[in-house]
Amino acid sequence: MSGIPELLLAGVLSISPELALENTNIAGYDRAHLSTDYNRIRAELSLSHEQYSNLAATLIVDNETSYTTSPNELDNELSLYRAYGQYQGERHFWSIGKQRIPLGVGRIWNPIDVFNPVDVQAVETDERSGTDAIRYEYALSELSNLDLTIADGKAAIRLKGYLEYADIGLIVLQDNGNDRNWSWGADTSLDIIGWELEGRLPGTDIELRSEGGRLHNQETGEVFTEFILGAEYGFAHSLTLLGEYRFSDQNMTDQLAIQWSFQSGMLWTYQLLLLTDLEDNSVLIAPSVSYSLSDEMTLSAGGFIATGDESAAFPEAGNRCYLRWFLHF
Numbered sequence: 001m002s003g004i005p006e007l008l009l010a011g012v013l014s015i016s017p018e019l020a021l022e023n024t025n026i027a028g029y030d031r032a033h034l035s036t037d038y039n040r041i042r043a044e045l046s047l048s049h050e051q052y053s054n055l056a057a058t059l060i061v062d063n064e065t066s067y068t069t070s071p072n073e074l075d076n077e078l079s080l081y082r083a084y085g086q087y088q089g090e091r092h093f094w095s096i097g098k099q100r101i102p103l104g105v106g107r108i109w110n111p112i113d114v115f116n117p118v119d120v121q122a123v124e125t126d127e128r129s130g131t132d133a134i135r136y137e138y139a140l141s142e143l144s145n146l147d148l149t150i151a152d153g154k155a156a157i158r159l160k161g162y163l164e165y166a167d168i169g170l171i172v173l174q175d176n177g178n179d180r181n182w183s184w185g186a187d188t189s190l191d192i193i194g195w196e197l198e199g200r201l202p203g204t205d206i207e208l209r210s211e212g213g214r215l216h217n218q219e220t221g222e223v224f225t226e227f228i229l230g231a232e233y234g235f236a237h238s239l240t241l242l243g244e245y246r247f248s249d250q251n252m253t254d255q256l257a258i259q260w261s262f263q264s265g266m267l268w269t270y271q272l273l274l275l276t277d278l279e280d281n282s283v284l285i286a287p288s289v290s291y292s293l294s295d296e297m298t299l300s301a302g303g304f305i306a307t308g309d310e311s312a313a314f315p316e317a318g319n320r321c322y323l324r325w326f327l328h329f
Contacts, residue, residue, distance in 0.1 A: 018046040023327045026123055030320030033068040040064050042081065057085045082130045093137035098130035101149055103156065103171075105198045105209045108244040108257040108275075111226040112194040112213050114154050114175040120257070120273070121284070121304060123322050158196075166199025171213070189218040207232045215250070224250035238263035254278035255313065267292045271302075275314060282308025282315070300324040 022042040029035055040062055047057040060082040066075045084097030104110040110117035116128035133151035140146060144161030153176040160169035173192040194213025201208055212227020230244035242259040259273045273286040288302030303321035306314040 014050050016048045016050065018048075020044045020046075021329050023329075024124075024324065026322050026324045028123075028320055028322035031317060033070050035069045037067040038064070039066075054088045055086070056088070059083050080130075084130075091139045093135075093139075095135040096133075098132050099135065100128060101131050101133060101135065101151075101156075103149075103158070104211050105196050105230075106211050106228045106244065107209075107230060107232070107242060108259070109228050109246045109255075110211065111228060111246070111248070112171060112173065112192060112196075112211050114156070114173055114190075114192070115149070115151065120275070121286075121318070123302070123324060160196065165202055166197055166208075169196035171195065173213075176218075191216040191218060205233060222250075224248065226250065226253075252279060253313075277308070277313035280308060280312045282306065282312035284314035284318075296328045298324075298326045300326070 026038045045059045084099040087094040101115040104113040137147040156173045158171045171194045176189045192213045198209040226248040232242040240261040244257045246255040269290040275284040285305045290300040
């Protein structure tokens with residue numbers, strides 16, 4: 001029996017932990033809250049085992065402090081950002097826990113993402129709260145796979161593969177009483193049959209993408225279509241131009257986005273995003289600039305300037321500016 005504790009101890013010692021810490025501070029100003037300050041300390045722990053390289057676990061915890069001057073409030077919260085375990089085999093992949101579900105190909109809008117869609121009007125568009133879910137992928141071949149995701153009140157099954165010039169995916173989703181910002185309303189139950197398409201225009205370096213679907217309202221029986229069409233091209237000297245168009249016949253949404261990104265040398269990055277609603281003619285302009293202070297530290301500044309009235313897609317009341325400091329250690 002004395003050998004069992006030794007084996008357990010050897011197994012524990014074979015686990016390789018990796019700890020990463022980040023600090024992000026965003027100071028801002030807007031009409032609603034006047035001055036604001038948001039500070040996040042993030043700790044990420046990754047675990048792997050030298051004998052079981054196909055197994056891994058990740059735990060990400062945030063401590064967030066938010067301050068506003070109108071009303072004068074200070075809040076502090078400890079939250080779980082991600083926590084999941086994964087198995088990666090030759091054909092099978094499992095991921096269980098609070099995680100980011102990779103769904104959709106849109107850069108500005110994600111009409112079929114019922115789990116954690118991008119919010120282009122956020123300061124940190126990459127920040128998306130994890131979803132408690134079980135996700136399974138099966139590799140049908142080297143270039144195609146079938147994946148299934150099950151979460152609380154939500155499910156998705158997708159068949160995706162590469163067909164000569166593009167990645168094409170067919171998706172079936174169900175969202176019961178979803179909490180995302182659908183134009184249907186916050187508590188609408190939906191069935192969706194959709195698609196993903198991403199590839200290069202033959203003979204060029206232009207990347208084309210589309211996602212969308214046919215949405216069925218379970219309560220009323222109404223059926224509508226929502227989709228995006230996008231293109232992206234990288235010019236010489238680190239200049240990238242991206243365009244994306246969004247349409248929904250549920251409320252006749254017509255929106256267009258154009259984004260310019262330019263990297264000047266190794267330290268400076270500039271970005272300008274222009275959003276316009278073709279129905280109410282409101283416009284949102286979001287410029288930003290980022291400077292790399294070191295390999296571990298970045299300073300960014302930007303803002304959101306809108307022209308619409310209170311009922312417009314991009315209301316003037318949402319105007320704000322910010323200064324973001326990021327440190328990785």
